[in-house]
Amino acid sequence: MTTSSLQPGAKIPATIVTGFLGAGKTTLIRNLLTNANGKRIALIVNEFGDMGFDGSLVNGCADPDCAAEEVVELTNGCICCTVADDFLPTMEMLLARDNPPEHIVIETSGLALPQPLVRAFSWPSVKPKVTVDGVVTVLDAAALAEGRIALDEDALAAQRAADEALDHDSPVEELFHDQLRCADLVVLNKADLVSEDALKQVHEKIAADVRPAVHVVTSEKGTLPIEVLLGRGSAAEDDMADRHEHHHHHDDHDHDHDDDDHDHHHDDHHHDHHHHDDFESHVLAVSSFASLKDAEAKVLEAMAQKGVLRIKGAVKIEGKAAPAMVQAVGPRVETWFAAGAESSGRLVVIGLKGLDLTAVRGLLGELTAAA
Numbered sequence: 001m002t003t004s005s006l007q008p009g010a011k012i013p014a015t016i017v018t019g020f021l022g023a024g025k026t027t028l029i030r031n032l033l034t035n036a037n038g039k040r041i042a043l044i045v046n047e048f049g050d051m052g053f054d055g056s057l058v059n060g061c062a063d064p065d066c067a068a069e070e071v072v073e074l075t076n077g078c079i080c081c082t083v084a085d086d087f088l089p090t091m092e093m094l095l096a097r098d099n100p101p102e103h104i105v106i107e108t109s110g111l112a113l114p115q116p117l118v119r120a121f122s123w124p125s126v127k128p129k130v131t132v133d134g135v136v137t138v139l140d141a142a143a144l145a146e147g148r149i150a151l152d153e154d155a156l157a158a159q160r161a162a163d164e165a166l167d168h169d170s171p172v173e174e175l176f177h178d179q180l181r182c183a184d185l186v187v188l189n190k191a192d193l194v195s196e197d198a199l200k201q202v203h204e205k206i207a208a209d210v211r212p213a214v215h216v217v218t219s220e221k222g223t224l225p226i227e228v229l230l231g232r233g234s235a236a237e238d239d240m241a242d243r244h245e246h247h248h249h250h251d252d253h254d255h256d257h258d259d260d261d262h263d264h265h266h267d268d269h270h271h272d273h274h275h276h277d278d279f280e281s282h283v284l285a286v287s288s289f290a291s292l293k294d295a296e297a298k299v300l301e302a303m304a305q306k307g308v309l310r311i312k313g314a315v316k317i318e319g320k321a322a323p324a325m326v327q328a329v330g331p332r333v334e335t336w337f338a339a340g341a342e343s344s345g346r347l348v349v350i351g352l353k354g355l356d357l358t359a360v361r362g363l364l365g366e367l368t369a370a371a
């Protein structure tokens, strides 16, 4: 099965993974690459060393234009390159390859602010070809439960002092808030190390810093389904207004009111009997929709049901030969006709265990026998 659903000529989606030292970014990404299912992912990191790839996963680079130490090919078809000097040249080099990646994942250094990196995607050589699919902020739930941002705050301070590119005047808490504010998905990692109650408190503590409609999921060792991590379609580079950096922070609560519903959604799907979120996915057979608009409206409504994170598939629209592709994540639903494609007449619904399947079925269709 291929997970690629790019429209022809579509921009390559890029996912930015942020989070402080030791939060579990590398662990999460390693997991993601292992479960790439043949999707060709390019990974941009500051240091290869961190990734801990074993030799069997690494090949020499086939591209004569790139220095071997800057780019490595992984045997699962993925590529990994380091940001040697600057982010943009690395990106341009990736885009110029004969066989460009299907998805780009960028691991930021723990102290980098995501906002300036997202803005770099508006650069003329990059903007037409790539879009920010989502900013994933990984948090160390164990450290946060103890009232710390990183378990090893001394190491964090040392990392900070050593990095001349950083603005040393802003307190580390501000960086933390900014990483949260820019997130399209927040991962509360290391859930195995904390109690249910502590996890709940951490969740409450960060809630005000997370933008409305952003999901907070918990994980152990960053193990999350690829569909939850990738394909969020946030186009963050065109949506910076609400991802502001620290200084406007106090205004945030005003925005939050109209989205109380969403916030409740996040709040009640955690902390049942397990320390990490379990996910479930269902395949629904959909008869047909009256129009693209009708499909969009129903899928949007289904996305608002408790626990639903993602809906995708290809469905029939009455009177149309071409099937409509459906991609939905968070508050965004995209539909488009894909001439020549087969309509599976099916939608895959992915979400947290216990999602409101009855409501979703009422809106979209029936479970297929295979599900």
Ligand SMILES: Nc1nc2c(ncn2[C@@H]2O[C@H](COP(=O)(O)OP(=O)(O)OP(=O)(O)O)[C@@H](O)[C@H]2O)c(=O)[nH]1
Pocket: 019, 020, 021, 022, 023, 024, 025, 026, 027, 028, 050, 109, 110, 189, 190, 191, 192, 193, 219, 220, 221, 222
């Ligand atoms: N117990 C537990 N340990 C974890 C979990 N996730 C990661 N770790 C461990 O935490 C340590 C840091 O994880 P990394 O993935 O290297 O963290 P990072 O955010 O990439 O850290 P830097 O690259 O140093 O910024 C490693 O020893 C991991 O094995 C988790 O869910 N539970």
